[in-house]
Amino acid sequence: MADPGWLLIGPRGSRRILGLQQALHERGLPAAEELHYERLLEAPELAADAIARRPRALVKIESTGEAPQLHTALIERGWRALGQPGPRPRALGHGELAYQHYWYAGFRALLQALPREANYLNPPDDILRMSDKHDCQQWLQAQGVAIPPLLGDVDGYAQLRELGSGQVFIKARYGSSGAGVLAYRRDRRGREVLYGSAELADHERDDRDQPRIYNSLRPRRYTDPRQIAQAVDAVAAQGAYAERWIAKPRAPDGAGHYDIRAIALDGRARHRLARISRTPLTNLHLGNRRGALADWLDTQTAGLLEDATERAAAAFPRSRMIGFDLILRDGRSWILEANAFGDLLLSLPWQGHSTYQDQAALSARALAEPAHA
Structure with a gap:
């Protein structure tokens, strides 16, 4: 053919x-x-x-x-x-x-x-669902996929404080590559800290007379309550939601914590790598390290990774290539995000093949027929 x-x-x-x-x-x-x-x-x-x-x-x-x-x-x-x-x-x-x-x-x-x-390869409807992070997480949850508990929409800092949780992630509903992701902590004494790649520009004002916010390649740490409120308000103005902060496991070398990016191709787990960071944000473009999971995971944990990835992929049966971010810890898994464009893993082969070589290797029959009717 x-x-x-x-x-x-x-x-x-x-x-x-x-x-x-x-x-x-x-x-x-x-x-x-x-x-x-x-x-x-x-x-x-x-x-x-x-x-x-x-x-x-x-x-x-x-x-x-x-x-x-x-x-x-x-x-x-x-x-x-x-x-x-x-x-x-x-x-x-x-x-x-x-x-x-x-x-x-x-x-x-x-x-x-x-x-x-x-x-x-991935139909438009699925791409749109995966591009709306909150809708996507709700969809995964409805399909029985384990995700961090959702805490609802966040329209600003005041509502964040009303959640009553001392450790949460605030995520831009329509962000990508870590843009607009904020990790918030508040201790028993009321002291706050906010981590993220968001950089406030106090000297520049937006349409609401608030500081403009920029996506930075250098992770930021804020402890000033005024700046924390401004950063949360800026992200929330574009649509945001909160989820419970799930602690990431420590890397075997002790130099930070990690989560995992895994690629599902035709519903099967293929590429996977650890993203290691000393901050709560693990995106590789922020200067974080990569780890070779094949050297870290025992057979049982590797099986858990593949099972979690494939269960999540089954929630999108018409999509043939999806990137998933997930946490594995204590025999459990949580899917953090589904990404319809998660295959940009440059110079990161798996079993000798890049993500694009995997896609190019699809058979003529697979190319000619949709994965599912």
Whole structure:
């Protein structure tokens, strides 16, 4: 059977697209056709045309990340899709965290304009669910997947204090790559500390006359209650929720704690690595270390990892590639997040293959048929 090929939908120049194109080239397969979001914003019908020309092609929808102008365009589109509530979104500084709820509305409008019937690697509906972290966690919980207990929406610092919990994670509902994730602690004496990659800019003010907030590559630690309140309020203004803080296990070398990123391909656990940090945030782009789980986990714990990953993947039976962040500890597992774009693990092979080589190696039959009817 002839290889039906690929159609990649994503930003122009995306590292993700380049990674899969390189993997296809290494296997001697034809290059994937590319359809860039920048063109789709102007002419949504291009997607239906491309899919109609190659109805058997495997269609992979990529992240909108790494494209600031696209991010800005989606914010504008989302603001309009929501009926233009409030003033028109202003121009954002590099790395500024703002209007994520507008971004999501714009991304949703873009994906909902795609054809419903296509041979998607991950279908648009699943991608949208995984891009709304709170909705996704509620969905996983409803499917019987173990997650950290959810504590509800957070509309600001005052509501956070009303939760009555001394250790919580506040998460931006529509964030990515750790953006807008805050770890909050309050001891019995009322002393507070907040960790996150969010950097407050006191000299810059937003539409609400509050300090602007930026996503920093250097983890921050705040102990001033005023700054803690400002950071929580800035994240909550874009949509946020709280969940119980589950303690991460200590790395075998004692140099920090870790969680795990695992990739499920066609429902089976494949790539997995430890993300090790001395702070509560473990994202690798924040300068944290990676660990080789094959050297750490005994057979029983490795089986628990695979079982937890595959149970979570089963909650999205139409999606063929999902990244999961999870904690394993004391014979238990908790899924922290499902990520439809979780395969950007550069220079991190598993059993000799990158995530993109795994996808390029899918058989012609698997490419030609959806994973599930």
